[in-house]
Structure formats: structure tokens, C-alpha cells
Amino acid sequence: AQKVTQAQTEISVVEKEDVTLDCVYETRDTTYYLFWYKQPPSGELVFLIRRNSFDEQNEISGRYSWNFQKSTSSFNFTITASQVVDSAVYFCALSEARRAGTALIFGKGTTLSVSS
Amino acid sequence: GAGVSQSPSNKVTEKGKDVELRCDPISGHTALYWYRQSLGQGLEFLIYFQGNSAPDKSGLPSDRFSAERTGGSVSTLTIQRTQQEDSAVYLCAEGQPNYGYTFGSGTRLTVV
Numbered sequence: 001a002q003k004v005t006q007a008q009t010e011i012s013v014v015e016k017e018d019v020t021l022d023c024v025y026e027t028r029d030t031t032y033y034l035f036w037y038k039q040p041p042s043g044e045l046v047f048l049i050r051r052n053s054f055d056e057q058n059e060i061s062g063r064y065s066w067n068f069q070k071s072t073s074s075f076n077f078t079i080t081a082s083q084v085v086d087s088a089v090y091f092c093a094l095s096e097a098r099r100a101g102t103a104l105i106f107g108k109g110t111t112l113s114v115s116s
Numbered sequence: 117g118a119g120v121s122q123s124p125s126n127k128v129t130e131k132g133k134d135v136e137l138r139c140d141p142i143s144g145h146t147a148l149y150w151y152r153q154s155l156g157q158g159l160e161f162l163i164y165f166q167g168n169s170a171p172d173k174s175g176l177p178s179d180r181f182s183a184e185r186t187g188g189s190v191s192t193l194t195i196q197r198t199q200q201e202d203s204a205v206y207l208c209a210e211g212q213p214n215y216g217y218t219f220g221s222g223t224r225l226t227v228v
Binding site: 043044095103 | 175
């Protein structure tokens with residue numbers, strides 16, 4: 001069975017602090033995809049990153065970085081020098097690639113509040 | 117252009133009434149998904165379509181929920197005899213794991 005756990009329900013930081021959002025996943029498949037989405041107060045889901053199970057390279061995009069470690073089944077997300085606009089709910093998600101059209105399974109999300 | 121359109125954006129209904137929520141996956145991916153997000157909760161998978169057929173209905177919470185898709189495009193999620201616990205945002209998405217997924221803006225359903 002597949003499962004995504006985001007143990008941090010809420011995180012509060014002050015602007016310019018670095019913050020890491022944890023994501024641990026479970027799957028029996030060897031081929032799978034991991035995702036992070038951002039949901040700002042407006043409600044839409046904003047795609048941040050997709051990573052397949054064969055690519056363990058860490059990725060950096062501006063102030064965002066992702067650390068994928070298969071050994072610990074984790075796909076953590078770090079925001080460097082956080083800003084108020086980063087305040088949102090962040091979801092980690094898993095999709096197994098056994099067949100086309102596999103649904104995304106989401107974690108329960110981490111609410112990040114960045115204060116000025 | 118690409119994208120997923122959902123209507124209505126907001127729906128208020130009385131308990132016991134039926135509602136229909138619409139999803140129009142503009143870019144035409146064959147795979148389409150419905151999710152439900154209750155207040156303060158994560159996204160709960162409801163049903164998946166491949167073309168017009170639904171190989172995976174495992175997430176539908178009760179037999180009051182049903183969905184159909186016609187022409188490999190527009191999908192309708194129907195909730196019969198709505199209950200207050202059905203109040204949530206219903207999200208539609210299209211895509212595949214190797215291509216990624218695009219989500220609509222959702223329909224906020226309030227059952228009063």
C-alpha cells in the first residue's frame with residue numbers, strides 16, 4: 001500500500017528563517033514519482049516539483065530545494081530565507097507508475113506561516 | 117490551452133438535495149481524477165477515469181456519490197441526498213505520473 005506522511009502539521013517561522021518540511025513515503029513499487037504542491041490561501045494547487053524514483057539528485061530552484069533519499073524514503077523540502085508569500089499549505093504526494101493514470105496519494109499537508 | 121475548468125466554483129445546497137459538479141479537462145488527457153478536500157484536511161482521492169471508464173472507484177465514500185465521463189472529456193460528479201459532512205472542496209485533475217498533474221480550482225460545496 002502507498003502512504004505519505006507529513007508529520008509536521010503546522011510550522012511558524014519569522015521571515016528570512018530557513019525552514020524544512022518533512023515528507024516520508026511508503027510504497028512497494030520500485031518505480032514511482034514524488035511531488036510537492038503549494039496551496040496558498042486562495043485555494044488553488046500549485047505544482048512545485050516532480051521527481052522519479054530513479055533520480056536521487058537533489059534539486060534547487062531559487063530559494064527552494066528538495067532532498068530525496070531513498071534509503072530513508074524521504075523527500076524533504078527546504079525554503080531558504082523564507083518570505084511572507086511562502087505562507088501556504090504544502091502537500092507532498094506519491095504516484096506509483098505501475099500503469100498509466102495512477103492517482104496521486106497526498107500527505108495531510110503542512111501549514112507554513114511566515115511572519116514579518 | 118492547457119488547464120482544468122471546474123464549475124460551479126461555489127455551490128450552496130440544502131441537505132437532502134442532489135448536486136452535480138462539473139470538470140472540463142481542456143487539454144484532453146485520457147486520465148482524470150476527482151479529489152475531495154474537507155476543511156483543514158488533505159486531499160482524499162475519490163475516483164479515477166481512463167477515457168470514459170472508471171477503473172478505480174475505491175475512494176467514493178458512499179453510494180450517494182457517483183461520477184461519469186463522456187466523450188473522454190467532461191466529467192460530472194454527482195452527490196445524491198447531500199449531507200452536511202459532504203461540505204468540502206471538490207477538485208478535479210488530469211494527467212499521469214510521468215507527465216505530471218494539473219488541478220482545477222475546485223468547487224466549494226456547502227451543505228446547509
